[in-house]
Amino acid sequence: MNALRHEFDLAEATMLPPLGQEPTRAPGPLVEDLGARWEALHDAAEAVAQLAQLGHEAAGGAIASLPERAAHAESWRREAVVNGIDDLALVMQTGLRALIAAADQGRDTTAAALTLWREFHVARQAICAFVEPELHTA
Numbered sequence: 001m002n003a004l005r006h007e008f009d010l011a012e013a014t015m016l017p018p019l020g021q022e023p024t025r026a027p028g029p030l031v032e033d034l035g036a037r038w039e040a041l042h043d044a045a046e047a048v049a050q051l052a053q054l055g056h057e058a059a060g061g062a063i064a065s066l067p068e069r070a071a072h073a074e075s076w077r078r079e080a081v082v083n084g085i086d087d088l089a090l091v092m093q094t095g096l097r098a099l100i101a102a103a104d105q106g107r108d109t110t111a112a113a114l115t116l117w118r119e120f121h122v123a124r125q126a127i128c129a130f131v132e133p134e135l136h137t138a
Helices: 027-051 066-071 075-104 110-131
Strands: none
Touching: 027 066, 027 075, 027 110, 066 075, 066 110, 075 110
């Protein structure tokens, strides 16, 4: 009989809490970190809006309070929000770089910027839905 043999290196392993228990985390630093990421994302969106020749969007209410609400959400929802913000930040960074390069060459970036702006809004709504899905369905 051939037995499979594997050597596992658990030096970098993360221990998970028992089922039904979540690790306790101080929400303060998490809120600050999420808040900084969320704000940077909206700064990029503001730059895209300028290239799309749109007015300033005043984000308030549920959008502004997302970091606080996400910090107190279930751990899987919190992780989904963090991953969503990071993914959207990468998309915005890449898109904004392309738009700036095109604008530097004298090209009209309005249509492309408007498309990125719309994608930002759809993705932002999806991120918000991770925290409170019942508010973002319909």
